[in-house]
């Protein structure tokens with residue numbers, strides 16, 4: 218639910234839940250989630266000032282000067298390779314943990330250390346999270362390296378490693394107990410455990426969205442937006458009034474992104490008492506206020522159009538079938554390879570999946586499903602993002618002079634700041650993009666004028 222192509226936080230959370238967090242971090246070399254912070258990076262790039270973006274007439278709505286274009290194409294290729302390779306490596310690595318019997322060995326080690334089952338479990342899952350994080354670290358390092366060399370990131374290696382460590386600490390603190398809980402559910406209900414895990418996932422997801430704003434200050438500094446941008450806040454309130462969102466100035470924050478990145482972004486997150494809007498300091502003050510208003514309008518759209526509850530509902534439905542299918546797949550894997558992988562059967566039941574190492578089989582199955590479903594989840598996300606774009610453009614109608622021009626300029630600033638490829642291959646967009654490509658968004662914005670000839674927008678009467 219961000220303006221730039223970052224992962225929705227809830228999605229990060231489910232990946233964390235399912236032990237896939239490393240894959241996620243590897244997946245995002247350049248436009249990393251702020252919470253997991255790694256790669257968000259930037260550099261000497263000019264603060265994305267509105268470079269006269271539309272060159273020749275009838276040209277593309279989003280375009281880059283030749284030198285930036287060459288960089289954008291090269292960097293996009295690197296990102297895409299890292300993304301797909303990182304995902305596949307995540308799957309291969311889980312398989313290797315099982316096939317080399319490392320998972321079984323880890324379980325035996327945890328048993329030797331403590332007699333208490335829950336201590337064994339915590340040890341096992343903590344070690345598991347550390348090992349998988351280390352396994353994905355090379356991808357993260359390569360991603361950060363290129364983020365720096367292409368001028369997206371300005372974050373030093375020390376600070377970057379610090380963020381990685383904090384992310385790992387957080388995943389140990391939150392992820393290990395959650396995995397232990399899920400593992401316990403498998404033990405407790407060996408036949409219908411997938412239903413139990415599904416029931417447990419839903420409140421955890423909602424809780425994850427609720428607490429994510431509270432965890433973000435671990436990685437980045439925030440200040441009230443009104444502190445140094447009071448003129449902007451006054452403008453934003455006009456948009457807030459038009460959209461009917463009750464996001465008061467106290468819920469508007471400025472994130473000090475500029476010490477880490479040149480990328481620009483803004484997002485809405487949290488629910489209920491933690492709901493708020495965040496604008497990066499690489500955005501407010503660096504691009505014209507009108508464009509920030511458009512971004513704010515887009516973000517407000519996610520709230521007004523209830524995208525977070527809808528996304529949660531969609532995930533709930535999808536996960537029901539995913540967990541069900543994964544339970545079947547994992548059971549088959551355990552039957553086929555259980556002896557080879559030394560999965561220990563339960564004393565009181567037939568299910569080797571309920572052992573710690575057996576749980577890794579389940580995580581593997583869920584990871585495979587997650588990988589295969591990436592295009593589907595991204596398609597949903599792109600749909601919501603497009604709706605928010607429409608909403609954003611309508612929201613600033615009557616407030617800025619020319620909503621079309623403003624939106625196109627904002628997309629050009631966004632694309633140039635992140636070095637987005639103006640012409641990604643359709644397959645890459647289909648598989649990897651959780652936002653429509655900047656080109657698609659800018660072209661739509663350039664032509665979207667529902668008020669022409671006395672018409673009206675989709676979301677506003679006037």
Ligand SMILES: [Zn+2]
Pocket residue numbers: 218219220515516519602605
């Ligand atoms: Zn968005």
